[in-house]
Amino acid sequence: MIDIQYSAEVRAAKNDGTPIVALESTIITHGMPYPQNIEVAAQVEQDIRDAGAVPATIAVIDGRLRVGLEPDQLKDLGQAQGVAKISRADMAACIASGGTGATTVAATMIAAHFAGIEVFATGGIGGVHRGAETSFDISADLHELAQTPVTVVAAGAKAILDLAKTLEVLETLGVPVIAHGQDEFPAFWSAKSPFATPLRMDTAEQIAKAHATRRALGLPGGQLVANPIPLADQIPSEELDPIIASAQQDAEAHRITGKAVTPYLLQRIYERTEGRSLIANIALVRNNARLAAGIAKALKAQAG
Structure with missing residues (x-):
C-alpha cells in the first residue's frame, strides 16, 4: 500500500473540503536555477491561495509520495542534485527503490488522482x-x-x-x-x-x-x-x-x-x-x- 505524505496545509484542506490544485515539481528541479525555482514555485502556490484554493506540489522524496510540500521540503528539493524526472514508466520504481523524483505532467496526474485531487495546473x-x-x-x-x-x-x-x-x-x-x-x-x-x-x-x-x-x-x-x-x-x-x-x-x-x-x-x-x-x-x-x-x-x- 502506498502511504501518501500530505503537507499540513493539504491535510487540513482535505478535512474541511477546501478546493485543492495539484502542481508538478519538475519546474523546481529541472525548469530553472536556484533560488529562482523556489521563488517561482512559492509565488505560484500563493497565486492559488489568493484565488481561494490550496496548492499541492507533488514529488517523490526518499521513496515517499508527497502531496503538498512544506516550505523546507520545497527549498531542499530546489537545491537537491541528481533528482530523477519521473513519468508513468518509472514512478513506481522510484517509490519502491526509495528514490527522489520530480513529477512530470503524467506522474503528477497519477498522484493527484490517487490523492483525490481533480484539477492540476502546469506550464x-x-x-x-x-x-x-x-x-x-x-x-x-x-x-x-x-x-x-x-x-x-x-x-x-x-x-x-x-x-x-x-x-x-x-x-x-x-x-x-x-x-x-x-x-x-x-x-x-x-x-x-x-x-x-x-x-x-x-x-x-x-x-x-x-x-x-x-x-x-x-x-x-x-x-x-x-x-x-x-x-x-x-x-x-x-x-x-x-x-x-x-x-x-x-x-x-x-x-x-x-x-x-x-x-x-x-x-x-x-x-x-x-x-x-x-x-x-x-x-x-x-x-x-x-x-x-x-x-x-x-x-x-x-x-x-
Missing part, C-alpha cells in the same frame, strides 16, 4: 515531437490525459513540439481539448497558433461542469484546458517561430536526441530571446494556476 504539456514519424518520440502526457480523470490547465503544448500532430493524437485518444476564452489552440509562449481547438469554454464554471459530466457518464480520462498566456506577457509566434526553427537545426547539427532534446531547445530559445522565454514561462504558469483554482472552486460549489 505546457508534452506532445508529439517534430520528426516523430521517424523518431516515434511522443510524450506519455497524451496517453495519461486519455486514462486519468484529472483536468489539466496548461498554456497548450510546448511550442517546440509538432502542435498539429499533438492535436491529432489527442483527438484519436478521445481527450477533450478546451480553449479558454478563444477558438485557437495556444502555443505556450504565444497566445495563439494557426490551429483551432475542438471546444471553447469561457468560464471556470463551464469547465468544471464538463469535468463533472464526464465523470457522471463514466468516461475515462481527463480534459486538457488550453489557457492562453496573457497578451501582455506573450512572445508573438511570428517572432518566436524562426528562433525555434534555428534551435531545432542546432540540435540536429549537434546530434542531440531523446530526452536531451527538450532541455537543449529550451536553453537555446532562452539565450536567443535574451531571457524573455523564461519570463513568459513564469507568467503563463501563474495564469494557469489562477484558472485552475477557479475550476477547483467551481467543482466544489457544483457538488454542493
Whole structure:
C-alpha cells in the first residue's frame, strides 16, 4: 500500500473540503536555477491561495509520495542534485527503490488522482515531437490525459513540439481539448497558433461542469484546458517561430536526441530571446494556476 505524505496545509484542506490544485515539481528541479525555482514555485502556490484554493506540489522524496510540500521540503528539493524526472514508466520504481523524483505532467496526474485531487495546473504539456514519424518520440502526457480523470490547465503544448500532430493524437485518444476564452489552440509562449481547438469554454464554471459530466457518464480520462498566456506577457509566434526553427537545426547539427532534446531547445530559445522565454514561462504558469483554482472552486460549489 502506498502511504501518501500530505503537507499540513493539504491535510487540513482535505478535512474541511477546501478546493485543492495539484502542481508538478519538475519546474523546481529541472525548469530553472536556484533560488529562482523556489521563488517561482512559492509565488505560484500563493497565486492559488489568493484565488481561494490550496496548492499541492507533488514529488517523490526518499521513496515517499508527497502531496503538498512544506516550505523546507520545497527549498531542499530546489537545491537537491541528481533528482530523477519521473513519468508513468518509472514512478513506481522510484517509490519502491526509495528514490527522489520530480513529477512530470503524467506522474503528477497519477498522484493527484490517487490523492483525490481533480484539477492540476502546469506550464505546457508534452506532445508529439517534430520528426516523430521517424523518431516515434511522443510524450506519455497524451496517453495519461486519455486514462486519468484529472483536468489539466496548461498554456497548450510546448511550442517546440509538432502542435498539429499533438492535436491529432489527442483527438484519436478521445481527450477533450478546451480553449479558454478563444477558438485557437495556444502555443505556450504565444497566445495563439494557426490551429483551432475542438471546444471553447469561457468560464471556470463551464469547465468544471464538463469535468463533472464526464465523470457522471463514466468516461475515462481527463480534459486538457488550453489557457492562453496573457497578451501582455506573450512572445508573438511570428517572432518566436524562426528562433525555434534555428534551435531545432542546432540540435540536429549537434546530434542531440531523446530526452536531451527538450532541455537543449529550451536553453537555446532562452539565450536567443535574451531571457524573455523564461519570463513568459513564469507568467503563463501563474495564469494557469489562477484558472485552475477557479475550476477547483467551481467543482466544489457544483457538488454542493
